[in-house]
Amino acid sequence: MSEKKRTAKNPAKAAVSKADKKSSFGPTPDPWEACARLEYGADRSFAWSVREQVIKAPPEERARAEENLLKTLGRPGCTEAGRAFLCQMLALVGSAKSVPVLAPLLRDPKSTEAARYALAPIPGAEAAAALRDALGSLSGVAKAGLIGTIALRGDTTARAVLAGIKENPSEGPVVQEAAKRALEHLATAKA
């Protein structure tokens, strides 16, 4: 298909192509898309632009910011640095709507830290349930960190499962110690 035919079918692309031809620079990337490709150490100015949009969003626009973050998080090939950044932003505006996206990431050892960072401050039963449910999927230090988050949220409904973990020698000392501390913490938490 010729360039003329292609641009006739897609006027937006035609406009970009025309502008690009006049410019000595490349097209400006979509900052949200750029966040998904973020690498440690690389220029993070597009991520900064997204951060400003999220932080400065008035309350009525935060749901849209959350949607955009979740959409970007779901892009194929989202990098580790990108995921960490997006989850840090979700920690600021995330709601129950984020939980179905974050829950599977929480259960995956490769993405669990970022997902827990985002889930920890999200109030409500949905986030609490996602955190409790992940106890069955994680092990070792990741599980210990998860237990700490559950305790800090004051989730007293987790007491029984934590008591079981504390007494289970196959969990390992780090996890058992975390469960012990969590139970101590929850003992003073409001029911």
Add this chain to the structure above:
Amino acid sequence: MNPIHTLSRRQFIKQSGLVTAVAAGPLILPSGLRGQNAPSKKITVGIVGCGNISDSHFGPLLGSPESIRILAVCDVDQERRDDSAAMVNQAYGNQDCKAYADFQELNRRSDIDAVFVLTPDHWHALVAIDAMRNGKDVYVEKPLTLTIEEGRALVTAARKYNRVAQHGTQHRSMKRFHDVAEFIRNDGLGKLDRIDVYIPPNNRHCGASWKPEPVPAGLDWDRWLGPSPWRPFNSLGYHYNFRFIMDNANGQVTNWGAHYLDIGQWAMNADNGGPVEIEGHGEFPSTGLFSNSTNVDFTVRYANGIPMHCRTRYEGGGTVRFVGERGWLDISRGKMSGSNNDLLREMQASGKKIQLELSTNHHDNFFDCMRTRKRPIADVEIGHRTATVCNLGQIVMTLGRKLRWDPVKEEFIGDDMANRLRRRPMRSPWALI
């Protein structure tokens, strides 16, 4: 950082004459460093964190009388911990000081009474709470904690375990700062109009991007990062410079603000409270490794309407200036000045109606309180309240909108996002429990 007493461990080791003199007796250092009460009970010390700020502790501690003894040092950098242990052992003429890579191992030693927490900011709360859980009193370098939530947890732990917890704001043990706080409390300037705090600029220069580097031999990078989010190693971003990276610290707002905003808090009689309103803005780098504000400008306002401004000053270092109807007083470590000499004379005169506790040596005050079990001059609650003021500034600059703060409930009023910024989830396996 500008420690009051600086003696690097390498200088110390090299100066063998000095080492001999210190080992023989406390004659080489000023009397103020030797302990004011010649106590007989021996206090044993562990040092966690052997970086830049530790130099300002090793000197005075090694110059203390025999009743103070460092038994253990800990650092995730092998060279630093080994150098530090060697310095201590050389000074004492024995091999009693052990080096540890794991602070929990040091904290579990039953023969250590006090732990000095001298790590990067993101570790302060966890190390100190673990030490107190293990029955140690703690001296925690400033800023007390990285977040507001950590600060409250540290206070709670100190009370729960009945521990002495001193915040490393040495200005509380310098007479000129005591005098100005007392003077203001006694309305020495008449009606107070405002407090101006100036802090040095943030962030050394760094480029727009950086490259991951191999972790140096002997450094446990994962342990260095601890509870903070993971990132690859880069030599620009650990020793000293960590404070310019938001994941690890809040820049000069907490580094120097912890000193000068603290004196404002003292003068405002806000050691158990704080401001109620905050506004301001910061200029944050949009790329590069360093992420804390390069230009700080915020104002906290107390319930009585008096504002305390905090701004970056590019020349002249940190200071606190009180402005009232009778004039102004400007107090820093290096000098004090006033709008007229009468104010300075009055400020330093004794016999004021309201008298504040006077400490002239921060270490001695800590050790004295360990013996008497009294609260120290910069008790952990005071430290937490000052760190909170610093954090309020950091949060308001991050959000760029006016915030209201409830110092009793320790929460922002009507701003969910600001409230979420009171805490930061920790990387596994660490948690604030």
